[in-house]
Amino acid sequence: MSEKTKSFLTELICGKWFPLLLLLVMACTYATQLPQLGFYLDDWVSIAAYDQGGEKGLLAFGINDSRPFAAWVTAKFFAILGTGVLQWQLITLFWRFAASITSLALLKSVWPERKVMAGFISLLFGVFPYFKHQAICIAYFMILFQYFVVLLSFLLTVKALQTHNKWIKILLFLLSYATSLFHLSCLEYYMSLEAARLVLIYLVIRKRGCDTIGQTIRKTILIYLPFVVILGSILVYRFVYIPSLSADVRPVNLFSKYGGLNLILHMAGLVIQYLTESLLGVWYQSIRPSELELTMRNTQLGLGLGLLAAAALFLILKVTHKREPEAGSKPDYEMLFLGTAAMLLGFLPGMAIDASPTVNTNYNDRYLLPSFWGIAIFTVSWMTIVFRNVKLRYLLFSGMVCIAVFFQIQNSYMYRYSWKYQQQFQWEMKWRVPDLTENTAVVSDGVVASFMGGWADSSMLLEMYGKKQGITPTPYWYLNPGDTAFLSALGTDSPIYVKSKMYEFMTASENVLVVTKPEYGKCAWVVDEADAANPYLEDGVKPYVSYQNKSRIILESDHRMPADIFGTDYVHDWCYYFEKADLAFDRQDYAEALHLYEEASAVGISMGNATEMRPFIKSAAFSGDWGKALDWSAAANNVRPELTGNYFANLWHILDRDVPDSPEKTEAMIKAQELFGSGK
Numbered sequence: 001m002s003e004k005t006k007s008f009l010t011e012l013i014c015g016k017w018f019p020l021l022l023l024l025v026m027a028c029t030y031a032t033q034l035p036q037l038g039f040y041l042d043d044w045v046s047i048a049a050y051d052q053g054g055e056k057g058l059l060a061f062g063i064n065d066s067r068p069f070a071a072w073v074t075a076k077f078f079a080i081l082g083t084g085v086l087q088w089q090l091i092t093l094f095w096r097f098a099a100s101i102t103s104l105a106l107l108k109s110v111w112p113e114r115k116v117m118a119g120f121i122s123l124l125f126g127v128f129p130y131f132k133h134q135a136i137c138i139a140y141f142m143i144l145f146q147y148f149v150v151l152l153s154f155l156l157t158v159k160a161l162q163t164h165n166k167w168i169k170i171l172l173f174l175l176s177y178a179t180s181l182f183h184l185s186c187l188e189y190y191m192s193l194e195a196a197r198l199v200l201i202y203l204v205i206r207k208r209g210c211d212t213i214g215q216t217i218r219k220t221i222l223i224y225l226p227f228v229v230i231l232g233s234i235l236v237y238r239f240v241y242i243p244s245l246s247a248d249v250r251p252v253n254l255f256s257k258y259g260g261l262n263l264i265l266h267m268a269g270l271v272i273q274y275l276t277e278s279l280l281g282v283w284y285q286s287i288r289p290s291e292l293e294l295t296m297r298n299t300q301l302g303l304g305l306g307l308l309a310a311a312a313l314f315l316i317l318k319v320t321h322k323r324e325p326e327a328g329s330k331p332d333y334e335m336l337f338l339g340t341a342a343m344l345l346g347f348l349p350g351m352a353i354d355a356s357p358t359v360n361t362n363y364n365d366r367y368l369l370p371s372f373w374g375i376a377i378f379t380v381s382w383m384t385i386v387f388r389n390v391k392l393r394y395l396l397f398s399g400m401v402c403i404a405v406f407f408q409i410q411n412s413y414m415y416r417y418s419w420k421y422q423q424q425f426q427w428e429m430k431w432r433v434p435d436l437t438e439n440t441a442v443v444s445d446g447v448v449a450s451f452m453g454g455w456a457d458s459s460m461l462l463e464m465y466g467k468k469q470g471i472t473p474t475p476y477w478y479l480n481p482g483d484t485a486f487l488s489a490l491g492t493d494s495p496i497y498v499k500s501k502m503y504e505f506m507t508a509s510e511n512v513l514v515v516t517k518p519e520y521g522k523c524a525w526v527v528d529e530a531d532a533a534n535p536y537l538e539d540g541v542k543p544y545v546s547y548q549n550k551s552r553i554i555l556e557s558d559h560r561m562p563a564d565i566f567g568t569d570y571v572h573d574w575c576y577y578f579e580k581a582d583l584a585f586d587r588q589d590y591a592e593a594l595h596l597y598e599e600a601s602a603v604g605i606s607m608g609n610a611t612e613m614r615p616f617i618k619s620a621a622f623s624g625d626w627g628k629a630l631d632w633s634a635a636a637n638n639v640r641p642e643l644t645g646n647y648f649a650n651l652w653h654i655l656d657r658d659v660p661d662s663p664e665k666t667e668a669m670i671k672a673q674e675l676f677g678s679g680k
Contacts (some may be wrong), residue, residue, distance in 0.1 A: 010319070011341040018122070019101055021316070022097060025401065029405045033409065037419055038415075039088075039419075040135065040451040041136055041453060041456045042138070043137060043138040044460045045455060046061065046078075047459070049502065051083050052462055052466040052469070052471050057152075060471070060472070061502050063246050064502040066242050066248050073186060074141065083564055088137045092138075092145075096126060097126060099144065100123065104118055104122040104153055105155055106200075110338075111134065113332075114332060120380055122376075124404070127405060129408065130277075130286060132406065133366065143189055149182060150194075151373070153180045153183060154196070156175045160172035160176060180230050184231060186517040190349075192370070193345050193371075197224065199338050199341045201220045205220055208624075253377065257354060274347040274357050278343065278347075279369055286406070287403060294527065302405065302409035305405050307402055311400060314398040318394060323357040330476070339375070339381050344371075347367075361487070404519075409612065421449035422448055424570075426464060426566055432580075432582055435465060435553075435557035436552060437551075440513055440552045442479065442513050442515055445480060445516045445537075446480050447480060448517055450561070457505075458478040458505075464561050472503065474498075474505040476505075477503075477507075492509055492511065493509070495508055496512075513526065513548070513549060513550070515527065521608055522536055523609070526553070529549050530611075530647065533650040534647050535611075535646075574605050575606075581616055584596065584619070585622075590622050594616065594620060594623065597616045610643075611647055613636040621665075624662070627668070633652070637675070648675070648676045649676035
């Protein structure tokens with residue numbers, strides 16, 4: 001290998017080309033499925049709040065979430081980026097990328113003799129596994145952006161201490177004060193990590209070697225005092241002022257739940273949990289051996305790219321070691337000290353609200369985020385001290401990156417399919433329901449997709465049909481059978497009322513549209529009275545069939561869903577033709593419904609579920625083509641007659657009731673009764 005190549009590889013791991021290496025590893029980690037990711041959970045709340053209510057709407061969400069300044073900052077990014085999926089996924093990843101580069105600059109500034117270690121720490125930090133929710137881009141955007149600001153603020157402080165130019169020193173300190181104030185104002189995630197700055201100041205002053213330990217400590221405290229003032233001001237802002245705006249959604253309840261010895265024992269238990277999860281569980285949970293299936297393409301992709309990244313990194317580290325033999329020097333415990341401090345300090349916000357960090361608890365793994373930088377420093381520096389065999393150490397380092405790449409690819413797969421199911425619901429609803437009358441409650445059979453929830457589904461529905469007229473009063477809401485407190489109003493004189501986050505929805509109990517989500521091989525359905533006997537309808541929805549009010553649908557509308565969020569179209573499969581035909585029937589355009597069936601047949605598309613022949617059968621009957629209606633009914637029922645017999649009997653009972661009499665109808669009814677029974 002030429003000297004020029006060796007020099008380039010050295011620069012790649014810890015020099016000017018480090019951003020390229022980081023970019024390549026992050027591309028292996030995230031890029032393969034990035035175009036197929038979307039929005040999830042509180043992403044939808046932020047989007048709907050901003051797009052429907054403007055900056056005021058997002059600020060209302062921020063106040064409700066006890067984070068008004070973070071909401072204001074996010075609104076500014078919305079103004080720049082818009083609401084498109086890809087740009088939000090990319091900007092969130094960008095801040096993780098920027099934080100890793102800042103980490104390298106910071107660690108190299110304090111330990112210039114340990115730049116290879118600094119490079120690997122920063123690389124590992126950029127792809128650190130365990131956190132499962134990178135794809136929830138808007139909800140976690142501020143946390144990752146703030147990580148960059150925190151490390152930048154630390155870097156500014158270190159540079160201010162190291163420069164001999166008076167005016168540059170003043171400027172750098174002022175900038176470090178400003179960035180400290182900024183990041184502390186956003187979220188409370190990094191309040192305790194701010195104390196890691198104290199450790200950095202101490203280490204930088206100590207490295208000068210001209211002061212006693214006592215003098216170093218006094219200087220450290222003096223330099224840190226302005227940051228104490230900033231932190232104190234923020235504590236008043238966060239725990240006095242913000243609770244005056246709305247109820248604190250994250251109260252520090254640890255001290256109210258435990259006292260005395262029990263508090264000490266409980267905190268000791270939490271520390272053990274956090275240490276175990278962050279140093280051991282993170283690697284085991286990232287592999288998830290109980291779910292490992294090597295026949296799946298996604299697993300093969302993750303493993304392949306992980307091994308590729310690990311092999312390349314091992315080669316780079318091996319070459320770099322020969323040029324920069326820092327591993328053979330005397331162990332340096334200062335970096336281990338910083339990593340330990342930053343890791344433990346990062347645990348405190350989660351511990352303060354008594355949250356367990358286990359990955360098996362929904363979304364609690366986010367409480368380890370503030371400690372990721374400290375964990376990366378601690379892990380690498382500890383292994384450097386313990387494992388003196390350089391090749392073994394580099395093999396372990398590379399293995400960590402392999403696991404990180406593998407984990408993120410595996411994890412993204414779940415979000416990819418959640419977005420797919422969301423898009424199916426979005427477009428099938430739009431094809432079937434071009435627009436909705438305001439103050440409509442959409443009752444469905446469950447949460448639209450994984451990584452969603454009632455408030456997220458409702459925010460998505462608001463964004464689908466909203467006309468940018470504000471978020472309060474909220475014009476649309478999504479309910480499922482689990483929302484019994486609200487659904488109990490159906491059939492009564494009481495209104496349906498929902499107060500959730502900054503939303504407030506109220507409507508008369510008759511203003512209900514009953515739908516089902518697409519799943520198990522069926523399309524989304526706007527429930528029809530024939531579905532009272534539908535074997536494929538969830539039992540939790542059947543009681544609400546009688547409350548269906550299709551008049552809430554605006555059958556003719558030019559309203560379009562925002563293309564940068566939902567796209568301009570979706571695959572025209574069977575569900576496209578079914579939804580369009582069901583809409584055409586409601587418009588009494590029976591010829592269009594029949595044409596849609598012929599169009600689907602011409603391109604080789606056939607029914608997905610037997611009961612989804614309903615709009616075509618009904619359109620044929622209302623058009624007077626009873627032979628076609630009967631043939632289609634018989635063919636559909638023959639798929640699973642033991643399941644669908646009652647459904648088609650009920651459908652033909654409705655046709656008998658609603659279609660005017662004729663000799664053709666009479667003949668068809670006799671044959672239908674022979675096939676399906678009398679219906680009910």
